[in-house]
Amino acid sequence: MIKNKSTIKTNQELDNEEIALSVKNISKIYKKNNKDYVALEDVSFDVRKGEIFGVVGESGSGKSTLAKQITRLETPNNGQIIVNNRDITNLKGREIRNIYKDIQMVFQDPIGSFDPRLTIGKSIDELLKNNKVPKEMRRKKTIELLELVGLDEQYIDKYPREMSGGQCQRAAIAKALSTEPSILICDEITSALDVSIQGQVISLLKKLREHNKMTYLFVCHDLALVELICDNIIVLNKGNIVESGDAKEIINNPMHPYTKLLVSSIFPISDEKWSIPDIVTDEVENNNCCKFYNRCKLRSDNCKNTKPQLKNVGKNHFVKCHNI
Ligand SMILES: Nc1ncnc2c1ncn2[C@@H]1O[C@H](COP(=O)(O)OP(=O)(O)OP(=O)(O)O)[C@@H](O)[C@H]1O
Numbered sequence: 001m002i003k004n005k006s007t008i009k010t011n012q013e014l015d016n017e018e019i020a021l022s023v024k025n026i027s028k029i030y031k032k033n034n035k036d037y038v039a040l041e042d043v044s045f046d047v048r049k050g051e052i053f054g055v056v057g058e059s060g061s062g063k064s065t066l067a068k069q070i071t072r073l074e075t076p077n078n079g080q081i082i083v084n085n086r087d088i089t090n091l092k093g094r095e096i097r098n099i100y101k102d103i104q105m106v107f108q109d110p111i112g113s114f115d116p117r118l119t120i121g122k123s124i125d126e127l128l129k130n131n132k133v134p135k136e137m138r139r140k141k142t143i144e145l146l147e148l149v150g151l152d153e154q155y156i157d158k159y160p161r162e163m164s165g166g167q168c169q170r171a172a173i174a175k176a177l178s179t180e181p182s183i184l185i186c187d188e189i190t191s192a193l194d195v196s197i198q199g200q201v202i203s204l205l206k207k208l209r210e211h212n213k214m215t216y217l218f219v220c221h222d223l224a225l226v227e228l229i230c231d232n233i234i235v236l237n238k239g240n241i242v243e244s245g246d247a248k249e250i251i252n253n254p255m256h257p258y259t260k261l262l263v264s265s266i267f268p269i270s271d272e273k274w275s276i277p278d279i280v281t282d283e284v285e286n287n288n289c290c291k292f293y294n295r296c297k298l299r300s301d302n303c304k305n306t307k308p309q310l311k312n313v314g315k316n317h318f319v320k321c322h323n324i
């Protein structure tokens with residue numbers, strides 16, 4: 001049945017059982033040169049079950065930091081991470097290992113996902129063993145997983161160094177899928193791949209979404225790809241969400257000056273309305289200052305002294321800017 005458009009909920013209107021991942025007011029502070037550096041500031045969003053949710057932003061904007069908090073490789077300073085209605089923010093040790101049945105991650109550097117001393121088959125076998133899959137079933141299951149990502153049986157005996165980046169990336173996805181997670185966090189998984197291999201990986205993600213209702217958090221630089229495959233996105237600038245909502249709407253009609261800058265660097269823009277901010281100053285920021293102030297053409301005094309809040313600017317489109 002095709003849903004009437006007016007009955008389709010935005011992610012802000014979802015019921016708890018429709019939400020796979022809920023990130024609530026997450027902050028992460030690192031020490032940099034002995035000073036506190038806010039890598040994520042009060043980041044909140046919901047991801048619905050079965051969606052591909054994009055995270056975009058410049059290098060250093062906090063995308064991988066976000067992925068590391070969600071997968072509990074790190075612990076956030078503030079906020080909550082809720083996976084399938086379970087708060088995982090303060091879990092420790094063995095409890096954290098248990099969440100990896102539900103949530104798995106694949107990173108940009110696929111070779112780094114494997115122990116170089118183990119064959120691909122052995123790496124996957126270890127994970128299956130940890131998940132109590134009986135010995136006699138593990139080889140068959142490993143072959144099935146490799147076939148799912150388009151690698152035949154011979155790859156079971158290969159070491160990561162004997163494989164190309166694309167093959168290794170697909171093997172990393174196979175390994176992540178071995179625990180049958182419901183959520184897969186993908187951090188720039190296609191950026192090291194040829195376009196044709198990239199296409200294969202994307203088809204695979206879509207296939208798994210259709211068959212297993214997998215949910216994805218898809219961190220990606222490539223806005224054309226994000227527009228093509230993501231349902232909703234957030235745009236990060238210096239650890240802050242500046243724009244969020246429907247992926248196609250935001251990429252075709254970016255409103256925040258920072259998002260316009262990101263989009264215009266990918267797609268050629270001729271229209272006046274896309275005019276790009278082009279100033280950079282070194283003014284000292286106070287805590288309330290908009291994080292884009294120093295680069296923004298639209299800025300006013302208000303931007304310096306009052307934190308902007310996300311506001312609704314259309315059906316499923318939110319922007320954090322005083323001047324929009
Ligand atoms: N362990 C750490 N200690 C100190 N600073 C860190 C640490 N990890 C990340 N940072 C800083 O946090 C900021 C965000 O980094 P992050 O890796 O999340 O960016 P990113 O958006 O993933 O960038 P890229 O697109 O280049 O992968 C950067 O300024 C980075 O230097």
Ligand SMILES: [Mg+2]
Nearest residue numbers: 063064065187
């Ligand atoms: Mg990163």
